[in-house]
Each structure stands twice: as structure tokens, then as C-alpha cells.
Amino acid sequence: MNTILSTMRTFFYRIPAQERRMTIATMFTVARIVLTPIIVGLMVAGWWCAACLFFICAACTDVIDGFLARYLNQRTFLGACLDPVADKIFLFSVFCTLFFIKSDLFYIPAWFVCIMLIKELLQIIGAIILYRKSDLVAIEANVYGKISTVIQIMFVVWLFWSYFLQKLPDSTIYNGFLFIMSFCMGISFLHYSFIWIHRLQQKRG
Numbered sequence: 001m002n003t004i005l006s007t008m009r010t011f012f013y014r015i016p017a018q019e020r021r022m023t024i025a026t027m028f029t030v031a032r033i034v035l036t037p038i039i040v041g042l043m044v045a046g047w048w049c050a051a052c053l054f055f056i057c058a059a060c061t062d063v064i065d066g067f068l069a070r071y072l073n074q075r076t077f078l079g080a081c082l083d084p085v086a087d088k089i090f091l092f093s094v095f096c097t098l099f100f101i102k103s104d105l106f107y108i109p110a111w112f113v114c115i116m117l118i119k120e121l122l123q124i125i126g127a128i129i130l131y132r133k134s135d136l137v138a139i140e141a142n143v144y145g146k147i148s149t150v151i152q153i154m155f156v157v158w159l160f161w162s163y164f165l166q167k168l169p170d171s172t173i174y175n176g177f178l179f180i181m182s183f184c185m186g187i188s189f190l191h192y193s194f195i196w197i198h199r200l201q202q203k204r205g
Contacts, residue, residue, distance in 0.1 A: 091116075
């Protein structure tokens with residue numbers, strides 16, 4: 001843990017000040033992180049309609065920050081780093097909460113939460129290894145990761161709505177969502193892995 005924190009601290013201070021500035025786009029990214037504990041609290045309290053509305057607002061910030069970064073020319077390295085971190089905190093927190101709630105209407109299987117956790121941990125470890133061994137940083141968006149994020153958001157909104165209506169979700173659709181999300185996460189991780197291995201080989205060559 002100390003090694004990870006030390007690496008992150010060194011990495012942060014090596015970023016030029018201009019790339020560490022807080023822009024409007026980055027504020028929307030931070031807002032997604034701030035909204036996450038509010039959504040979790042509403043879920044635990046059983047206020048599913050409010051939780052759904054806040055969840056949709058948080059999901060919209062993912063679109064807004066990207067649009068503002070391009071439209072206002074506010075792309076920064078800090079924003080590019082925070083965006084995927086915000087997505088991971090946002091979605092993983094919601095899925096973990098759904099798993100621990102243990103509803104009679106639906107459940108999030110432990111294997112799916114484990115897949116999410118392992119995938120995110122491996123990506124973080126892989127990024128740190130890439131940085132320490134080659135001084136390279138890979139933060140560009142992955143199309144498979146983006147697709148996975150969109151599907152996860154659709155899935156959670158659907159569950160929230162089902163929970164609010166006290167209606168049992170269709171098992172075929174439910175299992176289909178789980179399969180597609182798992183598949184996209186696996187493809188996204190493999191894609192990142194191939195990119196990182198290729199970059200390490202280029203650096204050594």
C-alpha cells in the first residue's frame with residue numbers, strides 16, 4: 001500500500017501545473033464521486049425513486065464532463081485520470097450496495113461483484129506496473145469499457161425502477177444483462193492488457 005501511495009504521489013507532482021488545474025469539466029467528474037455516497041445512502045434507506053434520480057444525474061455527469069472537455073477545450077491530464085476513477089467508484093459502490101441489500105425481488109450474484117473487483121484491481125496494478133517500469137501512463141478510453149459502463153448504467157436504472165414498482169425483473173433480461181456486462185468487462189481488460197504489453201515491449205525495444 002505504501003508503494004502504491006508513494007507512486008501516486010510522485011506521479012501527481014510530476015504532472016505540469018497546467019494539467020492539474022480544476023476545470024468546469026473536471027468539477028462534473030468530481031460531482032459524480034460526491035454523489036456516490038448520497039446514492040448509496042438513499043438505497044440503504046429504501047428511497048428507490050430518489051436513488052434512481054440521483055443515479056441518473058450522476059450518470060449524466062459522465063456525458064457532460066466529456067462534452068465540456070471537448071467543447072470548451074478543457075482537456076487536462078487530471079481530468080483524464082479522474083474520469084475513469086469516478087466511473088469505477090460510482091458503479092462499483094452501487095453494485096456492492098445492491099449485493100449487500102439482499103432484496104427478495106432480485107439479487108446481485110457474488111461472482112459478478114468479484115469479477116468487477118478483480119478486474120478493477122488488476123487494471124490499477126497493471127497501470128502502476130506500466131508506469132514504474134516504463135514511465136508510461138495509459139489512460140485513454142477503451143471502447144469496450146465505455147460500452148460496459150453504459151450497459152451497467154442501463155442495468156442499474158432498470159433494477160431501481162423494478163424495485164420502486166415492487167415488480168420482479170424478467171429473469172431472461174436480468175441474466176442477459178449479467179452475461180453482457182461480464183463479457184464486456186473481460187474484453188475491456190484484455191484490450192488494456194494487450195496495449196500495456198505492447199507499450200512495454202516498445203519501450204524496451
